[in-house]
Amino acid sequence: MPIKIYNSLTRKKEEFVPISDGRVLMYVCGPTVYALSHIGHARSAVAFDVISRYLRYRGYQVKYARNYTDVDDKIIAAADKEGVTSEELAERYIKAFDEDMAGLGVAVPEIRPKATETIVKIIEVTKALIAKGAAYPSGGDVFYSVRRKADYGKLSGKKIDELESGARIEVNEAKADPLDFALWKAGKPGEPSWESPWGKGRPGWHIECSAMCMEHLGESIDIHGGGKDLIFPHHENEIAQSESATGRTPYVRYWLHNGFVNIEREKMSKSIGNILNIRDVLRDHTGEAVRLFLLGSHYRNPIDYSRESLKEAETSLGRFYKTIQRIEDEAPGVRDIEVCASCNEERFMPVIEAMDDDFNAAGVIGTVFSEVTRANRMMDEAASAGKVPSAVELSNSIALFKETAKFLGIFGRTPSEYFAEVKALSSVDAKEVERLIAERNEARRTKDWKRADEIRVGLLEKGVALEDTPKGTIWGVKG
RNA sequence: GGCGGCGUACCCAAGUGGUUAAGGGAGCAGUCUGCAAAACUGCCAUUCAGCGGUUCGAAUCCGCUCGCCGCCUCCA
Numbered sequence: 001m002p003i004k005i006y007n008s009l010t011r012k013k014e015e016f017v018p019i020s021d022g023r024v025l026m027y028v029c030g031p032t033v034y035a036l037s038h039i040g041h042a043r044s045a046v047a048f049d050v051i052s053r054y055l056r057y058r059g060y061q062v063k064y065a066r067n068y069t070d071v072d073d074k075i076i077a078a079a080d081k082e083g084v085t086s087e088e089l090a091e092r093y094i095k096a097f098d099e100d101m102a103g104l105g106v107a108v109p110e111i112r113p114k115a116t117e118t119i120v121k122i123i124e125v126t127k128a129l130i131a132k133g134a135a136y137p138s139g140g141d142v143f144y145s146v147r148r149k150a151d152y153g154k155l156s157g158k159k160i161d162e163l164e165s166g167a168r169i170e171v172n173e174a175k176a177d178p179l180d181f182a183l184w185k186a187g188k189p190g191e192p193s194w195e196s197p198w199g200k201g202r203p204g205w206h207i208e209c210s211a212m213c214m215e216h217l218g219e220s221i222d223i224h225g226g227g228k229d230l231i232f233p234h235h236e237n238e239i240a241q242s243e244s245a246t247g248r249t250p251y252v253r254y255w256l257h258n259g260f261v262n263i264e265r266e267k268m269s270k271s272i273g274n275i276l277n278i279r280d281v282l283r284d285h286t287g288e289a290v291r292l293f294l295l296g297s298h299y300r301n302p303i304d305y306s307r308e309s310l311k312e313a314e315t316s317l318g319r320f321y322k323t324i325q326r327i328e329d330e331a332p333g334v335r336d337i338e339v340c341a342s343c344n345e346e347r348f349m350p351v352i353e354a355m356d357d358d359f360n361a362a363g364v365i366g367t368v369f370s371e372v373t374r375a376n377r378m379m380d381e382a383a384s385a386g387k388v389p390s391a392v393e394l395s396n397s398i399a400l401f402k403e404t405a406k407f408l409g410i411f412g413r414t415p416s417e418y419f420a421e422v423k424a425l426s427s428v429d430a431k432e433v434e435r436l437i438a439e440r441n442e443a444r445r446t447k448d449w450k451r452a453d454e455i456r457v458g459l460l461e462k463g464v465a466l467e468d469t470p471k472g473t474i475w476g477v478k479g
Numbered sequence: 480g481g482c483g484g485c486g487u488a489c490c491c492a493a494g495u496g497g498u499u500a501a502g503g504g505a506g507c508a509g510u511c512u513g514c515a516a517a518a519c520u521g522c523c524a525u526u527c528a529g530c531g532g533u534u535c536g537a538a539u540c541c542g543c544u545c546g547c548c549g550c551c552u553c554c555a
Contacts, residue, residue, distance in 0.1 A: 011483080013495095029555080030555095031555080032554085037555085038555080040554085040555040041555050042555085044555040045555085047555095072553095073553085074553070074554095153482095156482070156483085156551080157482045157483065158481080158482065159481080159482090162481055162551085163481090226555070227554080227555030228484090228549070228550075228555080229549080229550070229554055230555075231483090231550070232550065232551065233551090233552090234554095257555095258555070260549070260555075261555080262548090267549085268555095269554080270554085296492070296503080297491085297492065298492090298493080302484090302485080302548070302549075303491095308490085308491085308504090311504090312491070312503070312504050315503085315504070316502095316503055316504080319503090319517090322517070322518085326518080350501090354493080354494095360493075360494090362492065362502090363493050363494075363501075363502085364493095365492095365503085366492080366494095366502035366503080367501080367502080368502085369501095369502050369503060370501075373502090373519080376517095376518055377518085377519060377520090379518085379519095380510095380511095380518060380519050380520095381519085384510090384511090384519095444513080447513075452513090452514090453513095453514070456514095465516065465517090466515085466516070467515090467516050467517050468512080468515080468516075468517095
């Protein structure tokens with residue numbers, strides 16, 4: 001069965017057929033590094049992380065590039081404001097972005113080009129565009145001539161005449177047409193600039209992605225991803241540049257766009273002041289819980305971030321790892337059994353079907369939790385029958401979890417790792433908790449229920465939940 | 480105004496032509512427990528915003544209406 005992908009260009013789900021058999025060329029727009037990255041960047045990165053992992057899982061040889069746009073008006077402005085160079089500022093935020101991605105468990109794409117390292121190619125593409133009459137120099141700038149491309153607007157569904165000279169487009173008398181956009185900008189004193197046939201200057205927005213993509217992947221690629229907001233003008237312009245420069249159509253076979261993250265039902269924006277940075281979220285939530293939250297809705301749909309929704313993800317993850325812990329306790333060794341998905345095809349099929357259908361990770365998560373219930377039920381039934389649970393059955397559950405973890409990037413740790421991280425993130429004093437548990441157990445031993453309950457309630461108020469099990473009292477952090 | 484999308488239970492959210500409409504959270508009841516918690520079981524949408532149409536058959540396709548949202552300007 002082929003993988004089906006919703007293609008923004010055709011606005012349809014299509015069978016995925018790569019340019020060359022078994023290989024995938026994939027480019028995703030990374031951040032413009034002028035500030036800390038926010039939860040929206042996290043969504044995009046996690047979505048395409050899962051997509052690239054899944055394509056590999058399905059046997060494709062994937063070449064995945066995600067760029068850093070490290071020269072740009074906003075970077076220059078932010079650097080000026082701080083009195084540092086744009087290189088310094090960009091480097092700082094590249095490092096911060098990488099740290100945030102690591103915190104979210106996002107695999108590092110094998111190619112991570114920077115705009116500033118691709119200047120030669122940018123100039124080459126710009127020259128080619130001028131040579132073909134698709135662009136023109138004007139002063140020290142170079143502009144792309146939008147009206148020269150017959151199918152301009154095909155991605156965003158816009159018609160040039162409707163975009164018209166307008167109201168909301170910056171007037172610039174250097175442009176032949178108000179809709180034309182800059183490929184190259186003449187350098188101003190104090191700004192980063194490079195030598196070019198048009199004098200010193202720097203690349204405009206859009207051209208860097210075309211150039212980086214061409215340089216590292218090729219003139220025609222399989223998948224190009226990014227946030228929905230990039231459809232226009234960024235990706236539209238990328239198509240125009242690339243196709244005009246190379247004469248090859250299509251530049252990209254499948255355009256994928258992820259939906260937005262809203263904050264408490266509001267759009268996240270600078271003006272509302274509700275930008276949620278990844279590192280702020282990771283201060284008191286595990287990366288895995290954030291990932292589960294992000295993957296809980298289909299990547300194209302908008303999602304709403306709230307304290308509640310993240311707490312739900314945490315509760316679910318706790319349930320998952322508690323079950324894994326239980327399997328380890330009741331069937332030691334099962335976790336390490338060498339398992340293969342094909343031993344277990346019937347059960348695993350829904351997972352593959354969901355992922356094949358436009359990477360429906362949310363559907364997969366549903367299957368995982370059905371399996372959690374199934375495993376628990378099995379163990380309950382075995383226990384009440386006074387039997388040992390079936391190691392084969394449990395290893396099938398573990399197999400499903402392990403396989404899923406490979407591309408979802410969640411459900412893959414050991415319970416002790418997970419719970420240790422949760423405890424470390426909380427402000428709970430473990431030593432104190434252990435002491436109180438000992439005190440409570442002493443009270444329980446002497447049947448001093450009043451004191452025992454008092455301690456339990458007191459701990460619960462501090463966010464510590466106790467469970468008395470046959471093997472002793474265990475505790476966990478509750479949101 | 481143009482373009483695109485969405486509307487599934489108390490909340491979140493899969494399902495996009497054909498079995499009893501996944502899963503999670505919350506709630507209620509039960510088993511278990513000193514009591515809890517956890518886990519499990521049962522209950523919780525005869526119905527998918529509304530109205531028409533196509534079809535043997537629709538939450539799924541088409542049309543209209545209502546409501547919400549995004550893009551058209553820097554933005555993941």
